[in-house]
Structures are given as structure tokens and as C-alpha cells.
Amino acid sequence: MDKEALFQQFVAFTTSVHEVTFELTKDVKPEDITPLQYSILEYIAVSQPVTLSQISECKHISMPNTSRELRKLTEKQLCEKFEVPDDRRKQLIRLSESGQAMMNKAFDQIGARFFERIQDLSTEELKGIHHAITILQSKVFDENK
Amino acid sequence: MDKEALFQQFVAFTTSVHEVTFELTKDVKPEDITPLQYSILEYIAVSQPVTLSQISECKHISMPNTSRELRKLTEKQLCEKFEVPDDRRKQLIRLSESGQAMMNKAFDQIGARFFERIQDLSTEELKGIHHAITILQSKVFDENK
DNA sequence: TCTTTTGGTTATCAAATGATAAGTAATGGG
DNA sequence: CCCATTACTTATCATTTGATAACCAAAAGA
Numbered sequence: 001m002d003k004e005a006l007f008q009q010f011v012a013f014t015t016s017v018h019e020v021t022f023e024l025t026k027d028v029k030p031e032d033i034t035p036l037q038y039s040i041l042e043y044i045a046v047s048q049p050v051t052l053s054q055i056s057e058c059k060h061i062s063m064p065n066t067s068r069e070l071r072k073l074t075e076k077q078l079c080e081k082f083e084v085p086d087d088r089r090k091q092l093i094r095l096s097e098s099g100q101a102m103m104n105k106a107f108d109q110i111g112a113r114f115f116e117r118i119q120d121l122s123t124e125e126l127k128g129i130h131h132a133i134t135i136l137q138s139k140v141f142d143e144n145k
Numbered sequence: 146m147d148k149e150a151l152f153q154q155f156v157a158f159t160t161s162v163h164e165v166t167f168e169l170t171k172d173v174k175p176e177d178i179t180p181l182q183y184s185i186l187e188y189i190a191v192s193q194p195v196t197l198s199q200i201s202e203c204k205h206i207s208m209p210n211t212s213r214e215l216r217k218l219t220e221k222q223l224c225e226k227f228e229v230p231d232d233r234r235k236q237l238i239r240l241s242e243s244g245q246a247m248m249n250k251a252f253d254q255i256g257a258r259f260f261e262r263i264q265d266l267s268t269e270e271l272k273g274i275h276h277a278i279t280i281l282q283s284k285v286f287d288e289n290k
Numbered sequence: 291t292c293t294t295t296t297g298g299t300t301a302t303c304a305a306a307t308g309a310t311a312a313g314t315a316a317t318g319g320g
Numbered sequence: 321c322c323c324a325t326t327a328c329t330t331a332t333c334a335t336t337t338g339a340t341a342a343c344c345a346a347a348a349g350a
Contacts (some may be wrong), residue, residue, distance in 0.1 A: 012282070020285070036307070046156075064310080111149075115148060125284060131277075132280040137161060139274055181336075207339070209300080
């Protein structure tokens with residue numbers, strides 16, 4: 001097995017993934033939201049409720065900057081902070097109703113483009129894709145190395 | 146075949162890919178080079194020789210900004226511009242020797258991390274991965290939809 | 291030839307992001 | 321109870337990036 005060739009293929013593949021996700025998500029970010037803020041909202045949408053520290057760590061943003069962006073997002077009424085009873089230093093973040101609506105709309109658009117992209121594939125092929133993703137996810141892109 | 150579930154899996158997968166590529170490439174960008182400049186160099190490295198317009202289009206950077214970043218890169222002696230005989234408006238960009246050396250070093254580091262990541266896998270598993278990437282590349286992440 | 295288009299440049303400005311220092315309040319461990 | 325640590329905030333500054341206008345020269349088309 002030629003590992004070097006596999007690496008080449010891997011690099012080309014990740015490039016394609018970045019390019020395609022760019023295509024799928026472009027223009028879905030609503031007006032007056034910065035890319036960074038959108039990516040934070042995306043993370044909250046998937047993982048809520050989350051703490052500031054979690055956002056900071058997972059998105060690789062320093063705590064001061066995370067705090068700043070989150071203030072802006074709450075000012076825009078897109079998410080809300082809740083105190084957590086057992087540790088009054090922490091705060092749990094959730095999308096607000098309008099924030100949730102916004103992200104639902106965004107995901108709908110992305111989904112529509114995704115379905116368009118796979119529309120011509122047979123059930124067999126879709127199964128193959130599901131299987132391929134499962135393999136890669138578990139063997140190469142798993143978080144714990 | 147539940148397309149909705151496949152979409153969920155797809156989203157989680159692309160997130161993992163972004164995360165892993167971040168881990169693989171972090172700290173490989175040499176001092177005094179901005180992220181944007183690094184990504185341009187990466188593109189040149191893979192696709193050289195390229196024109197300014199190609200960089201602009203593929204990396205989604207406006208021509209003025211592409212021109213600016215490229216000027217900085219040539220000032221840093223990391224790439225070189227060549228005139229193209231049959232159309233004197235165009236310029237072909239290539240990595241300079243030191244630019245090539247820099248990118249080789251970066252790719253070596255990334256490769257080392259990649260190999261570490263797959264070191265415990267059997268030949269069978271590696272073949273499976275190769276196959277999985279081939280499937281996804283052709284059916285989902287192909288450029289022409 | 292005249293005009294339009296293409297490929298690229300320069301200059302300038304605004305906005306987004308990153309980095310750092312300093313501070314508060316709550317928690318937890320001795 | 322004291323001290324260190326955690327979670328988060330505020331303020332400030334530098335850098336990076338994005339966006340726009342105005343420009344030049346070569347090429348291509350009528």
C-alpha cells in the first residue's frame with residue numbers, strides 16, 4: 001500500500017471538501033452577520049446548550065474575543081445566555097427563537113443544495129456514500145486520533 | 146434511503162474534515178506569513194504555474210487584493226512572476242526556490258501527522274480508505290456538481 | 291481604426307479578527 | 321479562611337482582510 005499516494009489523494013480530497021462546503025454555504029449567511037459570527041452560530045445550533053469556554057475551545061477563538069462576539073450576537077437577539085444553577089460562573093448559550101429560525105433557514109438552503117447535488121444518484125450509490133463516510137469518519141477523521 | 150439522515154451525516158463529516166485539516170496544518174505556517182498568504186502559497190504549490198486571475202477565482206479573492214498579497218509574497222521572495230510570451234498582459238506565478246523549500250517543509254510536517262494518524266491501520270483498512278475517498282470524490286465532491 | 295474586454299495595478303478606506311492586559315466574581319482545595 | 325484557579329468581561333490596539341474607485345496596457349472584435 002503506497003502511503004504517499006494515499007496522502008496525495010487525501011490532500012486533494014480535503015481541498016474538494018473545503019471547496020464544496022464553500023459552495024454549499026455561500027450566501028446563506030444573513031445580512032449583517034460576519035463569517036466568524038455565523039460559524040459560532042452554526043456551532044451553537046449543533047451543540048446547544050454550550051458554554052463560552054466550549055465555543056472558545058472548539059472554534060479556536062480566545063475567550064475575550066469569544067465574549068465580544070457573543071455579546072454582539074445576543075445584542076442582535078440571535079442567542080441567549082442562561083445562568084447555570086450549580087456553578088454561577090458559567091453561562092449556557094442557546095439560540096433564541098429568531099436565531100433558531102435563522103439557522104433553520106440556512107440549513108434548509110444548504111440541504112436543498114446538497115440534495116440537488118446527489119439527486120441523480122441511485123439508492124445503491126447513496127448507500128455506498130453512507131458507507132464511505134462512515135469508514136472515513138471512524139478511521140481517519142475521528143476526533144481522538 | 147433516508148436522505149435527511151445522509152445530510153446530517155454529511156454535515157457532521159464535513160465538520161470533522163475541517164477540524165482534522167486544522168489540526169494537521171496548524172503551526173506549519175512559517176512566521177511572518179498570514180493565513181491568507183499561506184493558503185495562496187498552498188494553491189500555487191499544487192497548481193503552478195498559475196495566473197493572478199486563477200488565484201483570484203479559485204481562492205475567491207478580488208483581483209486588487211490578490212495583486213496586493215502576491216506583491217507581498219514576491220517581496221518576501223517566496224514566489225516569482227514570469228511574463229507569458231503569447232499574451233503580454235498575463236503573468237505566470239511560480240514558487241521561488243525558497244518558497245518551494247518552505248512549502249515542501251510544510252507538506253512534510255502535514256504528511257508526518259497524517260501518517261501518524263493512520264499508522265495503526267492495516268493494509269486492508271488503508272485500501273478501504275482509498276476506496277471510500279475515491280467514491281466520495283467522484284460522487285459527492287466532484288467540482289462539476 | 292476605434293471600441294470593448296481582459297489582466298493586472300495602485301491607492302485608499304472600512305470592517306473583521308487577533309492579541310494582550312487587567313479586572314471581577316465564583317469555586318475549590320488545603 | 322486563604323489562595324489558586326476557573327469562567328468570563330471590558331478595554332484597547334495592531335493586523336489582516338474585504339471592498340471600491342480609478343487607472344494602464346495589451347488584446348480582440350467590429
